[in-house]
Amino acid sequence: MKTAFFSTKSYDREYFDKSRELEGHDITYFEVPLNVHTARLAEGYDAVCIFVNDIADTETIHKLASLGVKAIALRCAGFNNVNLKTAYENGIKVVRVPAYSxxxxxxxxxxxxxxxxxxxxxxxxxxxxxxxxxxxxxxxxxxxxxxxxxxxxxxxxxxxxxxxxxxxxxxxxxxxxxxxxxxxxxxxxxxxxxxxxxxxxxxxxxxxxxxxxxxxxxxxxxxxxxxxxxxxxxxxxxxxxxxxxxxxxxxxxxxxxxxxxxxxxxxxxxxxxxxxxxxxxxxxxxxxxxxxTGHLGFFTKEALEEITRITLQNLSDLDAGRSLQNEVPYTA
Structure with missing residues (x-):
């Protein structure tokens, strides 16, 4: 699956690039956060992968949808930075890592x-x-x-x-x-x-x-x-x-x-x-x-390995059209 990773740091590249589950994924890393102004970078990608401080609000999701993005993969547990209603209305799936460590x-x-x-x-x-x-x-x-x-x-x-x-x-x-x-x-x-x-x-x-x-x-x-x-x-x-x-x-x-x-x-x-x-x-x-401490709580070797594994599994499930175990549902 062709995926644009936003807000990436050196440790993101390190853990995702060495993952055994990486096969079949085409990842491009962007250091900038996702927002309405940077969403254009997702043109030509099937999915975007975001972190806690990326902004997937109504305007940003509309932009992503217009570019053909079909999924938002959170490499974290929280999803309060995603407008689920807008994502649902635009047919964009949202998945997350509910429990990494x-x-x-x-x-x-x-x-x-x-x-x-x-x-x-x-x-x-x-x-x-x-x-x-x-x-x-x-x-x-x-x-x-x-x-x-x-x-x-x-x-x-x-x-x-x-x-x-x-x-x-x-x-x-x-x-x-x-x-x-x-x-x-x-x-x-x-x-x-x-x-x-x-x-x-x-x-x-x-x-x-x-x-x-x-x-x-x-x-x-x-x-x-x-x-x-x-x-x-x-x-x-x-x-x-x-x-x-x-x-x-x-x-x-x-x-x-x-x-x-x-x-x-x-x-x-x-x-x-x-x-x-x-x-x-x-x-x-x-x-x-x-x-x-600057959002350091998640930052252990074990947690990074689990975030990587589950994120790539989510993307694989999306690509294969399988049932999404970690989908974030929207209820009106």
Whole structure:
């Protein structure tokens, strides 16, 4: 299948080019993201393959359809950047990678927690400068702390298991309860109670109209003073302006984010020689108790291998006209 890959990096080329499943696929890599202005690059291709910050909105999909593109293959789990209604109306199939490595993202959430708590990043920088003082690096025991988990899908479930292993009390909110987690000791509660009880809150739910800005001033006001908030899911779950206010007044004691609502203008780019134009991000990274990683949670060898395998399988199924196991359905 002839496919145009957008937003590609060196690691995309490395893993796709060496894949055993590559045979039969004609791939062209474009470093630019997909949007209405770059969609013309897909002329002559059967499909486009996109990532989290590509834009497949109504205008872009109309352009793709006019060029003869028949499919959009996401090499990620989320699909909030695709207008499914427009794709369906134009006969464009949408497929994704629903589960590449839940453990990768769950473990990264734990890494954010441990780094923020024990301040290992600050200790590292001190020692590099010959400063071996441990003043102001006090952390806290995770043991017996209450961990609030919002969303217990595959990633949330993996995260719950890890935190139970730390000896934490784990409370969770989800519209569907996981009986296996209940048997392991996870307690499901209403969202407000999870926010109120938790020492650490970790978000593992999808972004949709009902979850957009679920962490806002109203939600923050319900939390414990000094709470730690972790987001490795989707940036739009968090209202950044309200979060900054929570950090300023001390309601939020720690913030760890691997995702950001406006990340498409920042993440996956080297801006080290430039002035950051995003004032909200500039303010967030100015706080000593905020840790930002640029959408790194998925980035493990195992996850990249699985993303490659499933993406190529999706494209093969499309090309052969087989049933699409990972199709994203549209329901009006």
């Amino acid at each position: 839940p453990e990768a993202v769950a473990e990264h959430a734990v890494a954010l927690i441990l780094t923020l708590n024990r301040k290992t990043h600050r200790a590292y920088n001190r020692v590099r400068e010959g400063n071996f003082s441990i003043e102001n690096l006090t952390g806290f025991n995770l043991y017996k702390k209450t961990i609030g988990v919002v969303g217990t899908g595959l990633i949330g479930t993996a995260f719950c298991r890890i935190m139970l292993g730390f000896g934490c009390k784990v409370v969770a909110f989800d519209i569907r309860q996981n009986q296996e987690l209940i048997e392991k000791g996870v307690i499901y509660e209403p969202l407000e109670k999870v926010l109120f009880e938790s020492d650490i809150i970790s978000l593992h739910c999808p972004l949709n109209p009902s979850t957009a800005h679920m962490i806002d001033k109203n939600a923050i006001d319900k939390m414990k003073n000094g709470v730690m908030v972790i987001n490795t899911s989707r940036g739009g779950l968090v209202n950044s302006i309200d979060t900054i206010e929570g950090l300023k007044n001390g309601k939020i004691g720690y913030l760890g984010i691997d995702v950001y609502e406006q990340e498409s203008e920042l993440f996956f780019k080297d801006l080290s020689e430039m002035v950051i134009q995003d004032d909200v991000m500039a303010r967030l990274i100015s706080f000593p108790n905020v840790l930002v």
